[in-house]
Amino acid sequence: MQGLSEEERNKHLAKWGEWIGGLAKDGKFAGGDPLGAEARVISGKKMAVTDGPYAESKEMIGGYLIIKAADLNSATDISKGCPIYEVNGVTEIREIHHMDF
Protein backbone atom coordinates (compact mmCIF):
# COMPACT_ATOMS: atom_id res chain seq x y z
CA MET A 1 0.00 0.00 0.00
CA GLN A 2 3.05 2.21 -0.21
CA GLY A 3 2.82 4.99 -2.74
CA LEU A 4 -0.90 5.52 -2.16
CA SER A 5 -2.23 8.91 -1.05
CA GLU A 6 -4.07 9.05 2.24
CA GLU A 7 -7.39 9.19 0.41
CA GLU A 8 -6.51 6.23 -1.78
CA ARG A 9 -5.33 4.31 1.24
CA ASN A 10 -8.56 4.97 3.13
CA LYS A 11 -10.55 3.83 0.11
CA HIS A 12 -8.46 0.70 -0.10
CA LEU A 13 -8.86 0.02 3.63
CA ALA A 14 -12.61 0.49 3.31
CA LYS A 15 -12.61 -2.32 0.73
CA TRP A 16 -10.88 -4.63 3.20
CA GLY A 17 -13.62 -3.74 5.66
CA GLU A 18 -16.31 -4.55 3.10
CA TRP A 19 -14.67 -7.79 2.03
CA ILE A 20 -13.99 -9.11 5.53
CA GLY A 21 -17.37 -7.78 6.67
CA GLY A 22 -19.06 -9.74 3.87
CA LEU A 23 -17.15 -12.92 4.74
CA ALA A 24 -18.01 -12.53 8.41
CA LYS A 25 -21.67 -12.04 7.56
CA ASP A 26 -21.63 -15.32 5.62
CA GLY A 27 -19.87 -17.03 8.53
CA LYS A 28 -16.71 -17.57 6.46
CA PHE A 29 -14.29 -15.36 8.38
CA ALA A 30 -12.39 -16.95 11.25
CA GLY A 31 -9.59 -14.46 11.96
CA GLY A 32 -6.23 -13.20 10.80
CA ASP A 33 -3.99 -10.15 10.96
CA PRO A 34 -1.46 -8.29 8.83
CA LEU A 35 2.18 -9.10 9.63
CA GLY A 36 5.24 -6.89 10.14
CA ALA A 37 7.98 -6.63 7.51
CA GLU A 38 10.84 -7.65 9.75
CA ALA A 39 11.34 -11.40 10.09
CA ARG A 40 13.68 -13.98 11.58
CA VAL A 41 14.23 -17.45 10.27
CA ILE A 42 15.55 -20.09 12.62
CA SER A 43 16.72 -23.33 11.06
CA GLY A 44 18.21 -26.69 11.83
CA LYS A 45 19.40 -28.33 14.98
CA LYS A 46 21.85 -25.51 15.48
CA MET A 47 18.98 -23.06 15.33
CA ALA A 48 20.81 -20.69 13.02
CA VAL A 49 19.09 -17.31 13.00
CA THR A 50 18.93 -15.23 9.83
CA ASP A 51 16.93 -12.17 8.77
CA GLY A 52 13.93 -13.35 6.78
CA PRO A 53 13.87 -15.82 3.91
CA TYR A 54 13.04 -13.27 1.22
CA ALA A 55 15.39 -11.86 -1.31
CA GLU A 56 13.01 -9.02 -2.14
CA SER A 57 10.45 -7.18 -0.06
CA LYS A 58 7.75 -7.87 -2.64
CA GLU A 59 7.98 -11.54 -1.81
CA MET A 60 7.24 -10.80 1.81
CA ILE A 61 4.20 -12.32 3.50
CA GLY A 62 2.05 -9.30 4.35
CA GLY A 63 -0.46 -11.12 6.48
CA TYR A 64 -2.78 -14.04 6.81
CA LEU A 65 -6.50 -14.67 6.96
CA ILE A 66 -8.28 -17.74 8.21
CA ILE A 67 -11.45 -18.43 6.23
CA LYS A 68 -13.98 -21.21 6.19
CA ALA A 69 -14.54 -22.91 2.83
CA ALA A 70 -15.77 -26.30 1.61
CA ASP A 71 -12.61 -27.08 -0.36
CA LEU A 72 -9.57 -25.56 -2.02
CA ASN A 73 -11.55 -24.47 -5.09
CA SER A 74 -14.16 -22.53 -3.19
CA ALA A 75 -11.40 -21.03 -1.02
CA THR A 76 -9.78 -19.88 -4.25
CA ASP A 77 -13.01 -18.25 -5.37
CA ILE A 78 -13.31 -16.44 -2.03
CA SER A 79 -9.71 -15.26 -2.29
CA LYS A 80 -10.47 -13.61 -5.63
CA GLY A 81 -12.51 -11.03 -3.69
CA CYS A 82 -9.48 -9.92 -1.70
CA PRO A 83 -8.59 -6.26 -2.33
CA ILE A 84 -4.88 -7.09 -2.30
CA TYR A 85 -4.80 -7.59 -6.11
CA GLU A 86 -5.61 -3.88 -6.52
CA VAL A 87 -2.14 -3.14 -5.25
CA ASN A 88 -0.59 -6.01 -7.27
CA GLY A 89 -0.55 -8.35 -4.33
CA VAL A 90 -0.27 -12.13 -4.39
CA THR A 91 -2.16 -14.65 -2.31
CA GLU A 92 -1.42 -18.25 -1.53
CA ILE A 93 -4.17 -20.58 -0.37
CA ARG A 94 -3.56 -23.53 1.90
CA GLU A 95 -5.75 -25.84 3.84
CA ILE A 96 -5.43 -26.25 7.57
CA HIS A 97 -4.82 -29.94 8.03
CA HIS A 98 -6.16 -31.96 10.86
CA MET A 99 -3.42 -33.89 12.62
CA ASP A 100 -5.20 -37.20 12.94
CA PHE A 101 -2.48 -39.54 14.14
Place this chain on the structure above:
Amino acid sequence: MNVNKKKSYENLAGHLFRSEAGKMVSVLTRIFGLSHIEIAEDIVQDTFLKALDEWSYNDVPQNPQAWLYKVAKNKTIDYLRHQKHVQDYESDISHLLKSEWTLSSSVNSMFLDNEIQDSQLRMIFASCHPSLPVESQIALTLKTLCGFSIKEISRALLTSEANVNKRLFRAKQKIREGHFKFEIPIGDDLVERLDSVHKVIYLIFNEGYCSTESEKIIRKDLCVEALRLCQLLSEHPVGDKPKTYALFSLMCFHCSRLDARIDDKGYIILLKEQDRKLWNKALIAKGFEYLSKSSYGNELSEYHLEAGIASYHSSAASFGETDWESIMKLYEILEKINPSPVTLLNKAIVLSQINGSKAALEEVLKIKNLEKYYLYHSTLAELYKEQNQNDKAIKHLEQALSLTNSDAEKSLIKKRLAGLKIN
Protein backbone atom coordinates in the same frame (compact mmCIF):
# COMPACT_ATOMS: atom_id res chain seq x y z
CA MET B 1 0.31 28.75 34.04
CA ASN B 2 -1.46 32.00 34.75
CA VAL B 3 -4.99 32.13 36.11
CA ASN B 4 -6.60 33.42 32.93
CA LYS B 5 -5.09 30.72 30.81
CA LYS B 6 -6.18 28.07 33.31
CA LYS B 7 -9.71 29.45 33.30
CA SER B 8 -9.89 29.59 29.55
CA TYR B 9 -8.90 25.96 29.05
CA GLU B 10 -11.24 24.82 31.80
CA ASN B 11 -14.10 26.67 30.14
CA LEU B 12 -13.19 25.19 26.79
CA ALA B 13 -13.01 21.68 28.25
CA GLY B 14 -16.39 22.20 29.92
CA HIS B 15 -17.94 23.40 26.70
CA LEU B 16 -16.43 20.55 24.73
CA PHE B 17 -17.52 18.01 27.27
CA ARG B 18 -21.07 19.14 26.76
CA SER B 19 -21.00 19.11 22.99
CA GLU B 20 -18.71 16.14 22.34
CA ALA B 21 -19.40 13.69 25.17
CA GLY B 22 -22.72 12.58 23.72
CA LYS B 23 -21.31 12.17 20.24
CA MET B 24 -18.39 10.08 21.45
CA VAL B 25 -20.50 7.94 23.80
CA SER B 26 -22.92 7.26 20.92
CA VAL B 27 -20.16 6.30 18.50
CA LEU B 28 -18.38 4.08 21.03
CA THR B 29 -21.64 2.44 22.07
CA ARG B 30 -22.17 1.53 18.44
CA ILE B 31 -18.73 -0.07 18.44
CA PHE B 32 -19.05 -1.94 21.76
CA GLY B 33 -22.78 -2.61 21.68
CA LEU B 34 -25.47 -1.21 23.93
CA SER B 35 -24.93 -3.71 26.74
CA HIS B 36 -21.38 -2.41 27.07
CA ILE B 37 -22.38 1.24 27.21
CA GLU B 38 -20.33 1.63 30.38
CA ILE B 39 -17.11 0.85 28.52
CA ALA B 40 -18.02 3.67 26.13
CA GLU B 41 -18.71 6.05 29.00
CA ASP B 42 -15.43 5.11 30.72
CA ILE B 43 -13.37 5.70 27.59
CA VAL B 44 -15.00 9.10 27.06
CA GLN B 45 -14.37 10.00 30.69
CA ASP B 46 -10.69 8.96 30.39
CA THR B 47 -10.38 10.99 27.21
CA PHE B 48 -11.57 14.15 28.95
CA LEU B 49 -9.31 13.51 31.94
CA LYS B 50 -6.38 13.21 29.57
CA ALA B 51 -7.40 16.44 27.85
CA LEU B 52 -7.63 18.33 31.16
CA ASP B 53 -4.26 17.00 32.17
CA GLU B 54 -2.39 17.65 28.93
CA TRP B 55 -3.98 20.98 28.12
CA SER B 56 -3.02 22.32 31.52
CA TYR B 57 0.67 21.80 30.67
CA ASN B 58 0.73 22.38 26.94
CA ASP B 59 -1.38 24.72 24.89
CA VAL B 60 -4.85 23.67 23.92
CA PRO B 61 -4.55 22.01 20.47
CA GLN B 62 -5.70 23.95 17.43
CA ASN B 63 -8.53 21.56 16.73
CA PRO B 64 -9.56 20.30 20.19
CA GLN B 65 -12.42 18.22 18.77
CA ALA B 66 -10.09 16.31 16.46
CA TRP B 67 -7.68 15.85 19.37
CA LEU B 68 -10.44 14.36 21.53
CA TYR B 69 -11.59 12.01 18.76
CA LYS B 70 -8.04 10.83 18.15
CA VAL B 71 -7.47 10.07 21.82
CA ALA B 72 -10.83 8.31 22.10
CA LYS B 73 -10.09 6.24 18.96
CA ASN B 74 -6.69 5.20 20.28
CA LYS B 75 -8.09 4.25 23.67
CA THR B 76 -10.82 2.25 21.94
CA ILE B 77 -8.37 0.42 19.69
CA ASP B 78 -6.11 -0.36 22.67
CA TYR B 79 -9.06 -1.66 24.62
CA LEU B 80 -10.25 -3.83 21.74
CA ARG B 81 -6.75 -5.27 21.18
CA HIS B 82 -6.56 -6.36 24.78
CA GLN B 83 -10.03 -7.87 24.67
CA LYS B 84 -9.78 -9.39 21.19
CA HIS B 85 -9.67 -13.00 22.26
CA VAL B 86 -11.69 -12.56 25.43
CA GLN B 87 -14.83 -10.67 24.61
CA ASP B 88 -17.46 -10.67 21.88
CA TYR B 89 -19.38 -7.48 21.20
CA GLU B 90 -22.84 -7.54 19.69
CA SER B 91 -22.38 -4.48 17.50
CA ASP B 92 -22.87 -4.68 13.74
CA ILE B 93 -19.14 -4.26 13.16
CA SER B 94 -17.95 -6.67 15.85
CA HIS B 95 -16.32 -9.06 13.34
CA LEU B 96 -14.22 -6.20 11.95
CA LEU B 97 -12.84 -5.49 15.41
CA LYS B 98 -11.29 -8.93 15.71
CA SER B 99 -8.71 -8.60 12.97
CA GLU B 100 -5.91 -6.09 12.63
CA TRP B 101 -6.74 -5.99 8.92
CA THR B 102 -9.83 -3.95 9.74
CA LEU B 103 -9.73 -2.91 13.42
CA SER B 104 -8.25 0.54 13.14
CA SER B 105 -9.96 1.58 9.90
CA SER B 106 -13.34 0.40 11.22
CA VAL B 107 -12.99 2.41 14.42
CA ASN B 108 -11.87 5.41 12.36
CA SER B 109 -14.77 5.12 9.96
CA MET B 110 -17.23 5.27 12.88
CA PHE B 111 -15.96 8.80 13.59
CA LEU B 112 -16.93 10.14 10.15
CA ASP B 113 -19.56 12.90 10.35
CA ASN B 114 -22.43 10.88 8.85
CA GLU B 115 -21.66 7.89 11.10
CA ILE B 116 -21.58 10.15 14.17
CA GLN B 117 -25.05 11.41 13.20
CA ASP B 118 -26.32 7.91 12.65
CA SER B 119 -24.91 6.76 16.00
CA GLN B 120 -26.55 9.66 17.78
CA LEU B 121 -29.92 8.85 16.24
CA ARG B 122 -29.55 5.22 17.28
CA MET B 123 -28.66 6.40 20.76
CA ILE B 124 -31.68 8.71 20.92
CA PHE B 125 -34.01 5.89 19.95
CA ALA B 126 -32.35 3.28 22.16
CA SER B 127 -32.59 5.58 25.17
CA CYS B 128 -36.28 6.14 24.47
CA HIS B 129 -37.04 2.42 24.64
CA PRO B 130 -40.67 1.67 25.60
CA SER B 131 -39.67 -0.91 28.20
CA LEU B 132 -38.24 1.89 30.36
CA PRO B 133 -40.42 4.32 32.32
CA VAL B 134 -40.58 7.69 30.53
CA GLU B 135 -38.62 9.38 33.32
CA SER B 136 -35.79 6.90 32.86
CA GLN B 137 -35.80 7.35 29.10
CA ILE B 138 -35.34 11.05 29.60
CA ALA B 139 -32.66 10.66 32.26
CA LEU B 140 -30.75 8.19 30.12
CA THR B 141 -30.86 10.39 27.04
CA LEU B 142 -29.70 13.43 28.95
CA LYS B 143 -26.85 11.39 30.41
CA THR B 144 -25.69 9.57 27.30
CA LEU B 145 -26.36 12.09 24.55
CA CYS B 146 -26.00 15.47 26.18
CA GLY B 147 -23.29 14.95 28.79
CA PHE B 148 -25.67 15.98 31.59
CA SER B 149 -24.49 15.50 35.16
CA ILE B 150 -26.74 13.71 37.64
CA LYS B 151 -27.36 17.07 39.33
CA GLU B 152 -28.44 18.74 36.10
CA ILE B 153 -30.79 15.88 35.26
CA SER B 154 -32.38 16.05 38.71
CA ARG B 155 -33.13 19.75 38.32
CA ALA B 156 -34.41 19.43 34.79
CA LEU B 157 -36.85 16.74 35.89
CA LEU B 158 -37.81 18.36 39.22
CA THR B 159 -36.65 15.34 41.22
CA SER B 160 -33.85 14.36 43.60
CA GLU B 161 -30.35 13.27 42.59
CA ALA B 162 -30.86 9.97 44.41
CA ASN B 163 -33.93 9.36 42.30
CA VAL B 164 -32.05 10.06 39.07
CA ASN B 165 -29.27 7.70 40.13
CA LYS B 166 -31.82 5.02 40.82
CA ARG B 167 -33.48 5.51 37.43
CA LEU B 168 -30.18 5.37 35.57
CA PHE B 169 -29.09 2.31 37.52
CA ARG B 170 -32.29 0.43 36.66
CA ALA B 171 -32.20 1.55 33.05
CA LYS B 172 -28.66 0.28 32.65
CA GLN B 173 -29.59 -2.96 34.36
CA LYS B 174 -32.32 -3.48 31.75
CA ILE B 175 -29.87 -2.65 29.01
CA ARG B 176 -27.36 -5.17 30.35
CA GLU B 177 -30.02 -7.84 30.28
CA GLY B 178 -29.64 -7.41 26.56
CA HIS B 179 -33.14 -6.81 25.28
CA PHE B 180 -32.25 -3.51 23.63
CA LYS B 181 -31.11 -3.07 20.08
CA PHE B 182 -28.94 -0.18 19.09
CA GLU B 183 -30.83 0.74 15.96
CA ILE B 184 -33.39 3.14 14.56
CA PRO B 185 -36.87 1.66 15.11
CA ILE B 186 -39.37 1.08 12.31
CA GLY B 187 -43.14 0.73 11.98
CA ASP B 188 -45.39 1.04 15.03
CA ASP B 189 -42.44 1.21 17.43
CA LEU B 190 -41.30 4.35 15.73
CA VAL B 191 -44.44 6.39 16.48
CA GLU B 192 -44.29 5.65 20.19
CA ARG B 193 -40.62 6.32 20.51
CA LEU B 194 -40.70 9.50 18.48
CA ASP B 195 -42.99 10.99 21.15
CA SER B 196 -40.41 10.33 23.84
CA VAL B 197 -37.66 11.67 21.63
CA HIS B 198 -39.55 14.94 21.16
CA LYS B 199 -40.14 15.23 24.87
CA VAL B 200 -36.48 14.68 25.63
CA ILE B 201 -35.40 17.34 23.16
CA TYR B 202 -37.95 19.71 24.69
CA LEU B 203 -36.49 19.08 28.15
CA ILE B 204 -32.94 19.60 26.99
CA PHE B 205 -34.04 22.94 25.63
CA ASN B 206 -35.76 23.88 28.88
CA GLU B 207 -32.66 22.93 30.83
CA GLY B 208 -30.70 25.40 28.76
CA TYR B 209 -33.35 28.11 28.69
CA CYS B 210 -34.43 28.05 32.33
CA SER B 211 -30.99 26.96 33.43
CA THR B 212 -30.79 25.36 36.84
CA GLU B 213 -27.06 25.48 37.39
CA SER B 214 -26.06 28.34 39.68
CA GLU B 215 -23.67 30.96 38.23
CA LYS B 216 -24.61 30.54 34.58
CA ILE B 217 -28.25 31.30 34.02
CA ILE B 218 -28.42 30.51 30.36
CA ARG B 219 -26.25 27.90 28.85
CA LYS B 220 -26.71 28.76 25.26
CA ASP B 221 -24.91 25.66 24.10
CA LEU B 222 -27.65 23.51 25.63
CA CYS B 223 -30.34 25.32 23.66
CA VAL B 224 -28.17 24.98 20.61
CA GLU B 225 -27.79 21.25 21.37
CA ALA B 226 -31.56 20.83 21.56
CA LEU B 227 -31.97 22.65 18.26
CA ARG B 228 -29.23 20.49 16.78
CA LEU B 229 -30.81 17.22 17.94
CA CYS B 230 -34.18 18.38 16.61
CA GLN B 231 -32.66 19.30 13.28
CA LEU B 232 -30.82 15.97 13.17
CA LEU B 233 -34.19 14.29 13.67
CA SER B 234 -35.99 16.44 11.08
CA GLU B 235 -33.37 15.63 8.46
CA HIS B 236 -33.91 11.90 8.85
CA PRO B 237 -36.97 10.31 7.19
CA VAL B 238 -38.06 8.81 10.53
CA GLY B 239 -38.23 12.19 12.25
CA ASP B 240 -39.42 14.34 9.36
CA LYS B 241 -42.87 14.97 10.94
CA PRO B 242 -45.10 18.00 11.73
CA LYS B 243 -44.44 17.59 15.43
CA THR B 244 -40.70 17.77 14.91
CA TYR B 245 -41.14 21.02 13.00
CA ALA B 246 -43.48 22.46 15.66
CA LEU B 247 -40.92 21.67 18.34
CA PHE B 248 -38.17 23.28 16.31
CA SER B 249 -40.33 26.36 15.77
CA LEU B 250 -41.11 26.66 19.47
CA MET B 251 -37.43 26.50 20.38
CA CYS B 252 -36.52 29.13 17.78
CA PHE B 253 -39.06 31.59 19.23
CA HIS B 254 -37.73 31.12 22.76
CA CYS B 255 -34.12 31.20 21.62
CA SER B 256 -34.71 34.56 19.97
CA ARG B 257 -35.05 36.12 23.44
CA LEU B 258 -31.88 34.62 24.95
CA ASP B 259 -29.85 37.84 24.67
CA ALA B 260 -32.62 40.11 25.92
CA ARG B 261 -33.39 37.93 28.90
CA ILE B 262 -30.24 38.55 30.89
CA ASP B 263 -28.52 41.86 31.70
CA ASP B 264 -24.77 42.56 31.74
CA LYS B 265 -24.48 41.41 35.32
CA GLY B 266 -26.27 38.13 34.67
CA TYR B 267 -29.58 39.22 36.19
CA ILE B 268 -32.86 38.03 34.69
CA ILE B 269 -34.94 40.59 32.84
CA LEU B 270 -38.66 39.74 32.84
CA LEU B 271 -40.58 39.59 29.56
CA LYS B 272 -42.39 42.81 30.46
CA GLU B 273 -39.13 44.74 30.83
CA GLN B 274 -37.12 43.24 27.96
CA ASP B 275 -35.76 45.46 25.19
CA ARG B 276 -37.58 43.90 22.25
CA LYS B 277 -35.06 45.38 19.84
CA LEU B 278 -32.59 42.81 21.20
CA TRP B 279 -34.76 39.89 20.11
CA ASN B 280 -33.13 37.90 17.36
CA LYS B 281 -35.13 38.60 14.19
CA ALA B 282 -33.53 35.78 12.23
CA LEU B 283 -34.58 33.21 14.83
CA ILE B 284 -38.11 34.66 14.98
CA ALA B 285 -38.32 34.36 11.19
CA LYS B 286 -37.07 30.79 11.45
CA GLY B 287 -39.72 30.11 14.11
CA PHE B 288 -42.48 31.29 11.76
CA GLU B 289 -40.98 29.33 8.87
CA TYR B 290 -41.04 26.08 10.85
CA LEU B 291 -44.45 26.85 12.35
CA SER B 292 -45.88 26.95 8.83
CA LYS B 293 -43.93 23.82 7.89
CA SER B 294 -45.50 22.07 10.90
CA SER B 295 -49.06 22.74 9.79
CA TYR B 296 -49.50 19.87 7.33
CA GLY B 297 -51.33 16.73 8.38
CA ASN B 298 -54.08 16.73 11.01
CA GLU B 299 -52.09 16.45 14.19
CA LEU B 300 -52.30 19.27 16.72
CA SER B 301 -49.67 18.63 19.38
CA GLU B 302 -48.59 20.46 22.52
CA TYR B 303 -45.64 21.72 20.55
CA HIS B 304 -47.91 23.25 17.91
CA LEU B 305 -49.81 25.09 20.65
CA GLU B 306 -46.73 26.22 22.54
CA ALA B 307 -45.13 27.39 19.31
CA GLY B 308 -48.34 29.28 18.54
CA ILE B 309 -48.28 30.93 21.96
CA ALA B 310 -44.63 31.85 21.58
CA SER B 311 -45.34 33.30 18.13
CA TYR B 312 -47.86 35.77 19.64
CA HIS B 313 -45.24 36.96 22.13
CA SER B 314 -42.64 37.24 19.38
CA SER B 315 -44.87 39.34 17.14
CA ALA B 316 -46.10 41.79 19.83
CA ALA B 317 -44.45 45.18 19.45
CA SER B 318 -44.64 45.75 23.21
CA PHE B 319 -45.78 43.87 26.31
CA GLY B 320 -48.92 46.01 26.43
CA GLU B 321 -49.79 45.10 22.85
CA THR B 322 -49.62 41.33 23.47
CA ASP B 323 -52.66 39.51 22.12
CA TRP B 324 -53.58 37.85 25.45
CA GLU B 325 -57.02 36.67 24.25
CA SER B 326 -55.52 34.63 21.41
CA ILE B 327 -52.89 33.25 23.76
CA MET B 328 -55.63 32.28 26.22
CA LYS B 329 -57.49 30.37 23.51
CA LEU B 330 -54.37 28.33 22.78
CA TYR B 331 -53.87 27.65 26.51
CA GLU B 332 -57.45 26.37 26.73
CA ILE B 333 -56.75 23.80 24.00
CA LEU B 334 -53.39 23.00 25.58
CA GLU B 335 -55.10 22.37 28.91
CA LYS B 336 -57.30 19.78 27.23
CA ILE B 337 -54.33 17.97 25.68
CA ASN B 338 -52.05 18.25 28.70
CA PRO B 339 -53.62 19.50 31.94
CA SER B 340 -50.25 19.55 33.74
CA PRO B 341 -49.83 21.83 36.78
CA VAL B 342 -47.25 23.92 34.91
CA THR B 343 -49.70 24.48 32.02
CA LEU B 344 -52.36 25.55 34.51
CA LEU B 345 -49.91 27.94 36.19
CA ASN B 346 -49.00 29.57 32.90
CA LYS B 347 -52.66 29.82 31.92
CA ALA B 348 -53.41 31.58 35.22
CA ILE B 349 -50.64 34.11 34.50
CA VAL B 350 -52.27 34.89 31.15
CA LEU B 351 -55.61 35.20 32.93
CA SER B 352 -54.12 37.83 35.25
CA GLN B 353 -53.37 39.95 32.15
CA ILE B 354 -56.98 39.67 30.96
CA ASN B 355 -59.13 39.52 34.11
CA GLY B 356 -56.73 40.80 36.76
CA SER B 357 -54.88 39.30 39.70
CA LYS B 358 -57.89 38.28 41.81
CA ALA B 359 -59.27 35.84 39.21
CA ALA B 360 -55.76 34.53 38.53
CA LEU B 361 -55.06 34.00 42.23
CA GLU B 362 -58.15 31.83 42.56
CA GLU B 363 -56.95 29.68 39.67
CA VAL B 364 -53.41 29.31 40.99
CA LEU B 365 -54.64 28.26 44.42
CA LYS B 366 -56.56 25.39 42.80
CA ILE B 367 -53.38 23.91 41.30
CA LYS B 368 -52.00 20.87 43.10
CA ASN B 369 -48.57 19.20 43.21
CA LEU B 370 -46.59 22.30 42.38
CA GLU B 371 -45.44 23.20 45.91
CA LYS B 372 -41.81 22.38 45.10
CA TYR B 373 -41.67 24.53 41.96
CA TYR B 374 -40.15 27.94 42.68
CA LEU B 375 -42.11 29.65 39.90
CA TYR B 376 -45.36 28.56 41.57
CA HIS B 377 -44.41 30.52 44.70
CA SER B 378 -42.92 33.34 42.70
CA THR B 379 -46.21 33.69 40.75
CA LEU B 380 -48.31 33.55 43.93
CA ALA B 381 -46.10 36.27 45.45
CA GLU B 382 -46.66 38.54 42.45
CA LEU B 383 -50.42 38.03 42.56
CA TYR B 384 -50.61 38.59 46.35
CA LYS B 385 -48.54 41.74 45.94
CA GLU B 386 -51.01 43.07 43.39
CA GLN B 387 -53.75 42.29 45.90
CA ASN B 388 -51.79 44.28 48.51
CA GLN B 389 -51.29 41.19 50.66
CA ASN B 390 -47.59 41.78 51.24
CA ASP B 391 -47.22 39.34 54.13
CA LYS B 392 -48.34 36.46 51.97
CA ALA B 393 -46.24 37.71 49.07
CA ILE B 394 -43.12 37.76 51.27
CA LYS B 395 -43.83 34.26 52.58
CA HIS B 396 -44.04 32.84 49.04
CA LEU B 397 -40.97 34.70 47.80
CA GLU B 398 -39.01 33.20 50.69
CA GLN B 399 -40.24 29.75 49.69
CA ALA B 400 -39.28 30.42 46.07
CA LEU B 401 -35.84 31.51 47.25
CA SER B 402 -35.30 28.20 49.04
CA LEU B 403 -36.34 26.21 45.95
CA THR B 404 -33.98 27.56 43.30
CA ASN B 405 -30.22 27.05 42.96
CA SER B 406 -29.80 29.63 40.25
CA ASP B 407 -27.90 32.72 41.42
CA ALA B 408 -29.65 34.87 38.83
CA GLU B 409 -33.08 33.68 39.97
CA LYS B 410 -32.07 34.17 43.61
CA SER B 411 -30.97 37.75 43.10
CA LEU B 412 -34.17 38.53 41.20
CA ILE B 413 -36.24 37.14 44.09
CA LYS B 414 -34.13 39.03 46.66
CA LYS B 415 -34.69 42.27 44.77
CA ARG B 416 -38.43 41.69 44.85
CA LEU B 417 -38.27 40.79 48.57
CA ALA B 418 -36.40 43.99 49.37
CA GLY B 419 -39.00 45.99 47.45
CA LEU B 420 -41.84 44.41 49.44
CA LYS B 421 -40.21 44.86 52.81
CA ILE B 422 -39.73 48.62 52.29
CA ASN B 423 -43.36 49.20 51.46
